[in-house]
Amino acid sequence: MPRVTKIDNKSIANKVFLRRKATEHLNELRVLDLFAGNNVLWHNFDKARYYGVELLPDKGKNLNADARQVVDSLDLSDFNVIDCDSYTIPFEICRKIIEHPKVKSGTTVLYTVITSIFTRLPNACLDELGIRDMYNIAPSMFNLNGATYFYDMLGNLGVKEIYYYENLAGFTKHYGYFVIP
Ligand SMILES: C[S@@+](CC[C@H](N)C(=O)[O-])C[C@H]1O[C@@H](n2cnc3c(N)ncnc32)[C@H](O)[C@@H]1O
Numbered sequence: 195m196p197r198v199t200k201i202d203n204k205s206i207a208n209k210v211f212l213r214r215k216a217t218e219h220l221n222e223l224r225v226l227d228l229f230a231g232n233n234v235l236w237h238n239f240d241k242a243r244y245y246g247v248e249l250l251p252d253k254g255k256n257l258n259a260d261a262r263q264v265v266d267s268l269d270l271s272d273f274n275v276i277d278c279d280s281y282t283i284p285f286e287i288c289r290k291i292i293e294h295p296k297v298k299s300g301t302t303v304l305y306t307v308i309t310s311i312f313t314r315l316p317n318a319c320l321d322e323l324g325i326r327d328m329y330n331i332a333p334s335m336f337n338l339n340g341a342t343y344f345y346d347m348l349g350n351l352g353v354k355e356i357y358y359y360e361n362l363a364g365f366t367k368h369y370g371y372f373v374i375p
Pocket of ligand 1 (some may be wrong): 228229230231232233234235236247248249250253259260261262279280281
């Protein structure tokens, strides 16, 4: 078996372009990068502050922790950009960010949503929709709707506008951003 390496950012140029567009109106960047990996995406930006959180200790210069658990205890008022470049659907963490007592209105939140017929929906999403029992019987009936559930959740929390682009090769991937109301 050859060595198989998962590459974090197949489309780094597109992701960086999105981040430039999402932040072009900001005078300074104070970035909380919650799925920071090797800190690649923000490397070439001029930043007043950068704080990375990453589960795995052998990647980048970060706080090594589960972002979903530590986000509650971070002072989000210190940041005007929050990045959720996750491998699946950052459902729970985006909900926590929007409802966070210290997050500032106007904060830009970037996200990656990746779904496929085989990719399990987050439990937080199942609970919000009240479909846990049905889901356990027929998950593939729901899995491809992950991005729609994610956008519905944002809308229910008051997010007015979302900008994203889509890549349909293999998995369905949405790369986008919204602003905290
Ligand atoms: C798509 S990659 C992000 C790459 C990153 N943007 C960069 O510039 O290198 C997703 C990253 O999230 C990390 N990750 C997955 N689950 C996590 C969690 N619950 N908390 C923090 N990091 C997590 C993975 O280890 C992986 O490095």
